[in-house]
Amino acid sequence: MKAIRAGLYAKLIADTALISELGGATAVYYSLAPQGTSRPYVIFFSAGGGPENIYPGDLTSERYLIKAVADSLDTALDVDEACKAAIHGQTLTVVGCTNIWTRRENDVSLVENSDDGALVFHEGGYYRIRVD
Amino acid sequence: MPVNIMLDTAELDRLIGATGGRIERFVADGVHYGIYQEMGVENGFGKGIHIPAHPFMSPAVEAVRPGWDESFRGQLTIRQVEGVVVKAAGNVERGAKERAPYKTHALQNSIHVQEGQP
Numbered sequence: 001m002k003a004i005r006a007g008l009y010a011k012l013i014a015d016t017a018l019i020s021e022l023g024g025a026t027a028v029y030y031s032l033a034p035q036g037t038s039r040p041y042v043i044f045f046s047a048g049g050g051p052e053n054i055y056p057g058d059l060t061s062e063r064y065l066i067k068a069v070a071d072s073l074d075t076a077l078d079v080d081e082a083c084k085a086a087i088h089g090q091t092l093t094v095v096g097c098t099n100i101w102t103r104r105e106n107d108v109s110l111v112e113n114s115d116d117g118a119l120v121f122h123e124g125g126y127y128r129i130r131v132d
Numbered sequence: 133m134p135v136n137i138m139l140d141t142a143e144l145d146r147l148i149g150a151t152g153g154r155i156e157r158f159v160a161d162g163v164h165y166g167i168y169q170e171m172g173v174e175n176g177f178g179k180g181i182h183i184p185a186h187p188f189m190s191p192a193v194e195a196v197r198p199g200w201d202e203s204f205r206g207q208l209t210i211r212q213v214e215g216v217v218v219k220a221a222g223n224v225e226r227g228a229k230e231r232a233p234y235k236t237h238a239l240q241n242s243i244h245v246q247e248g249q250p
Contacts, residue, residue, distance in 0.1 A: 032184040033174070043172060047187045048194030063194055065187070069174050110171050116178030122171060126190070 004062055004129050005030060007092035007099065008044060012066075015086035018042070021079045033069070039120070040070035040079050047126060058097065059132045067108060067124025076121035087127055094131050101130035155214050157221035159189070159228060160250040162242030169233055188239075192227030196220050221245045 012018060013026045027033070027041035049062035066087065068079030084104055092099040104125045112120040172185030203216050225245050232240045 031172075033182050035182055036180065037182075039174070043174075043185075045172070045185055045187070048191030050194075052198060054198070061198075063190060065171070065185070065190070067171070108171070110167060112168070112173060112175055114175040114178040116175070118175055118178065120175045122174070 001060060001062060001094075001131070003095045003097060004060075004064075004092070004131060005044075005046070007094040008064060008066070008087070008127075008129070011090060011092055012042060012044070012083065012086055015082065018079070018082040018086050021075075021082045040068060040075050042079065042083060043067055043069060049128075057132055059130065060097070061101075061128065061130045063105070064127050064129060065108060065124060066127055067122050070121050070123075071119075073111075073121045073123070076123040080123040080125070084125065092129065092131075097131035099129065099131050101128060103128050155210070155217045156247070157217055158246050158248070158250055159192075159221055159224045160244060160246060161189070161228075161232075161239055162244065163239050166239055166242070169239065186231075186233040188228050188231035188233070189224075191231055192224045195227045196223045218245075 009028060009030065012028045019026060022040055022042070025041075027037065029037075029041060029043055031043065031045045033041050033043060044064055044066040047063045047065045050060065052059040052061055066083050068076045068083060070076035070079060087102060088104040090102055092102055105128050106126045108122070108124045108126065110122040112122060114120065168183070169186045170189055173181070173183040175181070176183045200220065203220070204213065207213050207216055222245060225243055228243045229240045232243060234240050
């Protein structure tokens with residue numbers, strides 16, 4: 001849902017602690033960072049979900065992955081913690097809906113071992129967003 | 133006149149506990165790059181190329197989740213419960229195959245259900 005994505009993005013870039021961890025840049029991207037973007041940055045994208053259709057209303061439950069991408073594990077974990085503080089248990093502004101549930105559900109950790117030998121650390125989590 | 137009714141579930145709990153075991157199924161892929169499709173790549177081919185995620189496993193689970201609790205209604209025996217779990221795992225497998233990006237179909241074909249942890 002576009003409004004949820006907009007709400008998540010707005011919440012992330014408005015968080016001064018997160019932006020500080022990102023070196024002052026609003027380096028938060030949906031799905032894809034521009035080629036050449038220097039790390040660290042935050043990627044978030046939809047990981048499933050949709051309308052619940054359990055009553056005539058518009059209850060929607062979506063799952064998003066929000067992850068930090070960095071050249072060191074320590075930095076990735078710090079950025080991830082800032083993301084969690086900004087989102088988990090908070091209320092998003094979702095145009096046209098009321099955000100009734102925003103929680104982190106599962107942690108995600110991945111080390112990308114590239115052909116050039118460089119390691120890229122992905123640290124993040126899946127977040128459940130419910131709106132009605 | 134108030135009447136206090138107590139339900140002693142100790143014996144029931146003991147019987148349920150004695151059924152033993154966990155009913156689990158794992159849906160997994162069998163290629164090394166499946167996780168990168170699910171999560172995205174930030175240094176593709178060692179050349180700094182960003183490749184967006186194409187999540188296929190998580191959305192497949194999400195598609196099954198809404199009916200998960202309801203599907204256990206009336207399933208009283210271990211065999212019945214196992215049937216629900218096996219069917220759900222099969223649905224996740226099918227959903228993941230439908231959503232998996234493909235070029236050679238190797239990722240799609242590698243998605244499977246197994247009893248033990250991958």
